[in-house]
Amino acid sequence: MKKSNKWTKWTGVLLTTAMALSLAACGGGGGGQTASSGGASTYPEKPISVIAPSGAGGGLDKTARSLAKVMSATKLVDKTISVENKPGGGQAVGLADFVTQDKKNNYKLLLPSTPIVINNVKKEGNSPHSYNDMTPLAQLTKDYGAIVVAADSPYKDLKSLMDAIKADPTKVTVAGGSAPGSLDHLTFLMPAVKAGIDPKSVKYISYDGGGEAIASLLGGNADVLATDVSGSGEYLKSGKVRILGVSSPERLKGMFKDIPTYKESGYDTELINWRGVFGPKDMTPDAVAYWEQKLKAMTETPEWKAELEANGWDDGYKNGADFKSYLGEQEKMFKEILSLLGMAK
Numbered sequence: 001m002k003k004s005n006k007w008t009k010w011t012g013v014l015l016t017t018a019m020a021l022s023l024a025a026c027g028g029g030g031g032g033q034t035a036s037s038g039g040a041s042t043y044p045e046k047p048i049s050v051i052a053p054s055g056a057g058g059g060l061d062k063t064a065r066s067l068a069k070v071m072s073a074t075k076l077v078d079k080t081i082s083v084e085n086k087p088g089g090g091q092a093v094g095l096a097d098f099v100t101q102d103k104k105n106n107y108k109l110l111l112p113s114t115p116i117v118i119n120n121v122k123k124e125g126n127s128p129h130s131y132n133d134m135t136p137l138a139q140l141t142k143d144y145g146a147i148v149v150a151a152d153s154p155y156k157d158l159k160s161l162m163d164a165i166k167a168d169p170t171k172v173t174v175a176g177g178s179a180p181g182s183l184d185h186l187t188f189l190m191p192a193v194k195a196g197i198d199p200k201s202v203k204y205i206s207y208d209g210g211g212e213a214i215a216s217l218l219g220g221n222a223d224v225l226a227t228d229v230s231g232s233g234e235y236l237k238s239g240k241v242r243i244l245g246v247s248s249p250e251r252l253k254g255m256f257k258d259i260p261t262y263k264e265s266g267y268d269t270e271l272i273n274w275r276g277v278f279g280p281k282d283m284t285p286d287a288v289a290y291w292e293q294k295l296k297a298m299t300e301t302p303e304w305k306a307e308l309e310a311n312g313w314d315d316g317y318k319n320g321a322d323f324k325s326y327l328g329e330q331e332k333m334f335k336e337i338l339s340l341l342g343m344a345k
Helices: 002-027 059-073 089-101 115-121 158-167 183-194 210-218 229-237 285-299 302-311 320-341
Strands: 048-052 081-085 108-110 134-150 173-176 203-206 224-228 241-246 272-280 314-319
Touching: 048 059, 048 089, 059 081, 059 134, 059 272, 059 285, 059 302, 089 108, 089 115, 089 272, 115 183, 115 320, 134 158, 134 183, 134 210, 134 229, 134 285, 134 320, 158 183, 158 241, 173 183, 173 210, 183 203, 183 224, 183 320, 210 224, 210 229, 210 241, 224 229, 229 241, 272 285, 272 314, 272 320, 285 314, 302 314, 314 320
Parallel strands: 048 081, 048 108, 173 203, 173 224
Antiparallel strands: 108 272, 134 224, 134 241, 134 272, 134 314
């Protein structure tokens, strides 16, 4: 009888041990949720990588590095955050890698901008992936489009420019640093459509980046430049260009305070170039909650506000739910204007 009781006791110990090992194995997955003995999340437990789908030195790269810098300086995140550049295809290469390779990896984030929406609704050269293939965590910054002319241009305001194109579209050349149907092109077309101009009649020449496009304007090979506000500031300050209008909902500050918006000029439209942070499609709830809280806290720090000012960025913070809703609105808007061009898929 004693022998039977002893055997039962040891059987219970072995079963308890096996169950504990099994539970520990379930909680220790590579990219999934991790839990302490009390059931609370212990995420993150290893370094995090932020993917910038652009080359080093560009706006996305700078934003990703500012994020990593501020998170470390403020000790909001105690794990190392590194930045990984994946350029190509107007952000399509980095997006595709993230969506297909890191679907369940809690330790990879993507920091793209507006072109991921445009590329998904374009007919030619489009990306099969969209924001719906990821988890929006936060919008961080916003930039705006600018319609720029040389300092000695005969066009003094948006109306005189639009009137000239309506009179003879072949006599006005618009330069941009992205392909037809992409962000720079749409920066110009949105007010042009409101002015009653056939978007297909606009003479648009695309260059390989904003640097080449502004060189074309300053060299007299283009009459107008469609670009972003932050990229035109140094030329405005030096007196080489005039900005006829900006795509912001209201007037900007600083050196841009005297420039009218599209709406003020009589063209009821606006365009925001956001930059934001996404997690993978199947990011675990604890990781989503962690990043939403940390990103919101970061945007409220003096260190982040200093980064915004130093880089000429506007604070564009939105939480994950609001960001996703806004992306849906932007997607609808781009579909409409690309349809007018015959470029929507």
